Amino acid sequence: MISLVLVLPIIFCILMFFAKNKTLNNILITFYSIIHLFLGGSYFINPAILSNSEYFSLNSTNIIFYLVLSIVFFLVSIYNNSYTKNLEFDNKKMMHYSTMLLVFVLSMTGGILSNNLGLAWIFIEATTLASAYLIYFNKTKHSIEAAWKYVFICSIGIALAFVGIILLTIAEGSLNSLNYSDLISLAPNFNHFWLNVSFVFILFGMGTKMGLAPVHFWLPDAHAQSPSPISALLSATLLNCAFLVIFNVYKVMISANCIAYAKILLLVMGFLSLFVTSVFLYHTSNYKRMLAYSSIENVGILAICLALGGVAYVGMFLHLIGHSLIKAAYFLTSGNILELYQTKKIKSIKALGVVDKKTAWLWIFSFLGICAFPPSILFISEFLAIKAMIIQKHYFLCVLFLFLLTIILFAMAKVVFTMVFDNSQSKRVEDAKTNVKKLGCSMYYPQILLLVMAFVLGIYIPKFLDVAIIAAVIG
Amino acid sequence: MVNGLIILFGLTMLYLSTTSRLIAHTKVLFVQGILLFLICVSGFSHASLAAIIFLTIETLLVKAILIPGFLAKVLKKTKTNRDTDANIAHFWCLLISSLILFGGLMFSMVHIPSLSMINPICFGVALSTIIISLWLITIKRKIISNVVEFITMENGIFLLSLSVAKQMPMLVNIGVLLDVFIAIYILGLFVSQINKELGDLDVAHLSDLKDCENND
Numbered sequence: 073m074i075s076l077v078l079v080l081p082i083i084f085c086i087l088m089f090f091a092k093n094k095t096l097n098n099i100l101i102t103f104y105s106i107i108h109l110f111l112g113g114s115y116f117i118n119p120a121i122l123s124n125s126e127y128f129s130l131n132s133t134n135i136i137f138y139l140v141l142s143i144v145f146f147l148v149s150i151y152n153n154s155y156t157k158n159l160e161f162d163n164k165k166m167m168h169y170s171t172m173l174l175v176f177v178l179s180m181t182g183g184i185l186s187n188n189l190g191l192a193w194i195f196i197e198a199t200t201l202a203s204a205y206l207i208y209f210n211k212t213k214h215s216i217e218a219a220w221k222y223v224f225i226c227s228i229g230i231a232l233a234f235v236g237i238i239l240l241t242i243a244e245g246s247l248n249s250l251n252y253s254d255l256i257s258l259a260p261n262f263n264h265f266w267l268n269v270s271f272v273f274i275l276f277g278m279g280t281k282m283g284l285a286p287v288h289f290w291l292p293d294a295h296a297q298s299p300s301p302i303s304a305l306l307s308a309t310l311l312n313c314a315f316l317v318i319f320n321v322y323k324v325m326i327s328a329n330c331i332a333y334a335k336i337l338l339l340v341m342g343f344l345s346l347f348v349t350s351v352f353l354y355h356t357s358n359y360k361r362m363l364a365y366s367s368i369e370n371v372g373i374l375a376i377c378l379a380l381g382g383v384a385y386v387g388m389f390l391h392l393i394g395h396s397l398i399k400a401a402y403f404l405t406s407g408n409i410l411e412l413y414q415t416k417k418i419k420s421i422k423a424l425g426v427v428d429k430k431t432a433w434l435w436i437f438s439f440l441g442i443c444a445f446p447p448s449i450l451f452i453s454e455f456l457a458i459k460a461m462i463i464q465k466h467y468f469l470c471v472l473f474l475f476l477l478t479i480i481l482f483a484m485a486k487v488v489f490t491m492v493f494d495n496s497q498s499k500r501v502e503d504a505k506t507n508v509k510k511l512g513c514s515m516y517y518p519q520i521l522l523l524v525m526a527f528v529l530g531i532y533i534p535k536f537l538d539v540a541i542i543a544a545v546i547g
Numbered sequence: 548m549v550n551g552l553i554i555l556f557g558l559t560m561l562y563l564s565t566t567s568r569l570i571a572h573t574k575v576l577f578v579q580g581i582l583l584f585l586i587c588v589s590g591f592s593h594a595s596l597a598a599i600i601f602l603t604i605e606t607l608l609v610k611a612i613l614i615p616g617f618l619a620k621v622l623k624k625t626k627t628n629r630d631t632d633a634n635i636a637h638f639w640c641l642l643i644s645s646l647i648l649f650g651g652l653m654f655s656m657v658h659i660p661s662l663s664m665i666n667p668i669c670f671g672v673a674l675s676t677i678i679i680s681l682w683l684i685t686i687k688r689k690i691i692s693n694v695v696e697f698i699t700m701e702n703g704i705f706l707l708s709l710s711v712a713k714q715m716p717m718l719v720n721i722g723v724l725l726d727v728f729i730a731i732y733i734l735g736l737f738v739s740q741i742n743k744e745l746g747d748l749d750v751a752h753l754s755d756l757k758d759c760e761n762n763d
Contacts, residue, residue, distance in 0.1 A: 208737075213744055220690075220737050227697065227734075228681070231704055235677065238708050242665065 073122050074130065077111050077181055080104055081174040088171050092163040097170035098153045104174065105142070105149040108181070112142040116536045128185040132543035133323075136389055137184045137316050139540075140396045143525070144308045145177055147518035151404050152301045154512035158411060169209055169299075176202040176305065183313040189237060189250040192317050193230070196281060199310055200226045207298040218290075218297035225290040226281055233277025233317075239270035240321075252320050259327035267325065268333050274321050275337055281314035284341045284375055285348040288368050292352075295364035296416065300407025303360065307367045308400035312392060315374055322378060338379035339469070345372025346476040353483035358416045360406050362487055363399065366442055369480055370395040373457065376473070380460040385545045387456030394441070394449035394526050401522035402438035405431060408515055409491075412504040420500055421491040427504045428511070432492045434519045439488040441523055443481045447530035549589055550668050556582045556706065557648050557672040560679045563699060564644040565637045567629045569622055572695040573615040579702050580611025586669075586709060610705075614698060614731050621735050622691060625742040630689040640686070644679050651675030669710035676703030690741060694734045701727050 183195035243266035377388035655671030680700035
């Protein structure tokens with residue numbers, strides 16, 4: 073079953089290559105997303121049918137990451153059906169778009185399912201190569217700049233992560249394996265000096281891919297320039313893949329009992345991410361960049377939760393789920409706004425509430441969700457992070473955390489409410505009203521579903537998810 | 548013999564830091580590829596035939612022939628000749644690179660001997676190569692120079708993996724080869740596209756996307 077998820081996209085890519093048909097592309101992408109989701113579901117129904125292999129498996133640690141990827145990909149693929157209908161490109165270019173989208177999802181899936189650090193590294197690198205084309209898809213001066221920065225910075229980051237892997241093999245001593253289970257079980261015998269050095273490299277390398285400050289520079293450009301479904305996948309799923317690698321290596325550090333240094337690094341990078349977001353959100357003039365900075369903030373919170381440990385681990389998984397669901401909805405809604413107004417400039421977006429009520433409400437609810445407004449699931453996750461800080465007597469960090477979050481909330485609220493409720497009329501607003509008919513119903517439902525899930529999970533967490541989170545925390 | 552080749556590899560980085568002719572940069576890549584091949588066959592030869600064939604392909608074919616050849620073709624196509632606008636004069640570049648190389652060797656001589664599985668000279672040169680490459684990326688102005696320094700960094704990482712006496716899993720080696728190859732291909736394509744779009748290969752042109760200005 074796992075092999076099917078990894079082989080199917082390759083077969084579909086070949087089919088797309090020969091058929092060069094837009095409708096077939098969309099059908100195959102949606103079909104693959106259903107199979108992808110089915111595999112995640114079958115883990116909870118009957119794990120035996122998954123038939124885990126030596127290199128790939130679905131286990132208590134990666135199931136949440138996989139499930140998030142499946143759900144987001146499924147809903148993005150539905151949105152993508154209507155989105156691609158509005159693109160006026162030839163069949164060949166659309167075939168390139170669709171095949172690269174599948175390769176991108178395949179590489180993320182491979183990265184999540186890998187049992188082996190080396191293999192996960194290869195798949196993470198593959199995500200860079202696949203998504204570079206998607207960022208460059210519009211072929212404008214700005215998209216090429218964004219894609220160049222993305223490929224170059226991430227390739228350097230990934231190369232440094234590989235240095236970390238080599239140093240980890242030095243720390244291993246006589247062991248010659250990069251399998252996570254071997255690493256975790258034999259970590260107490262590792263050389264602590266080399267283990268610490270290797271963690272620094274892996275954290276900075278994968279942190280680059282994850283968008284943690286101070287190695288986040290590619291993220292606002294790439295997220296803002298790529299087509300909206302791709303922005304949603306980049307933000308809601310790709311960052312998680314890199315985080316999973318950091319999480320697994322951190323577990324090795326815990327097992328080796330040398331987390332003091334790693335904890336400090338994670339906390340510094342986490343708070344730096346919050347600081348960078350709070351500073352830059354005030355200056356940004358592009359609403360997609362605003363969302364990209366919000367992603368930096370949220371990966372920062374994930375790093376902080378990981379460093380805090382204890383009850384913050386539960387918060388970390390809840391935050392990961394919540395951020396992915398809400399941010400995907402947010403980016404997809406930004407795609408609607410771009411379709412309506414044909415611009416990403418915040419100043420040019422007025423009277424969204426008048427132009428398209430549904431998009432306006434989605435925009436507001438996405439904002440409320442991402443700002444942890446109850447009953448958003450992010451409220452619980454951030455509450456747990458704060459609780460962990462208080463329990464561990466990090467009072468200064470707690471105040472700083474709340475202070476930075478408040479600044480971010482204010483900066484985002486200012487932009488969102490101006491876009492929706494400033495009803496001044498202009499030619500662009502009139503044009504936007506005529507563009508409403510371009511938005512098919514499948515450009516609303518995915519966001520509604522994503523937001524409903526994010527808000528419902530803030531009130532009620534189903535038993536199976538609760539068990540999965542506890543297993544991931546313990547495992 | 549092996550140590551001599553490794554030192555020679557380190558010296559190529561000094562040459563790279565002092566030259567502004569881009570075609571000379573690609574020649575450095577060719578020399579580094581050949582040196583890595585010789586280091587592999589003379590000092591770090593692996594027992595299995597598959598590993599020897601693989602390493603030969605990786606070093607001789609890809610690192611020494613295909614990548615420099617591809618970049619030389621891109622240079623010809625984009626009619627780019629020199630990277631003259633580096634932020635630091637050649638003399639200082641040479642001095643700083645030499646200091647990094649010396650520092651890398653000193654670090655490994657002091658810290659590595661306790662670990663029997665590592666060749667200290669190889670480790671020191673590899674570490675300095677990575678640091679020099681990263682530093683050169685920050686000071687060079689042409690995109691193509693940045694690509695060359697990215698590849699020298701990858702070569703440094705390759706040397707680092709050779710410095711560890713135990714073999715990295717084959718799977719990882721294949722992945723590295725594939726990634727380097729595709730990354731260079733994509734970077735090369737981007738260089739051509741940037742040249743087509745902007746008419747020049749200066750990194751200064753790639754600073755349009757900012758927060759404080761309205762773009763798009």
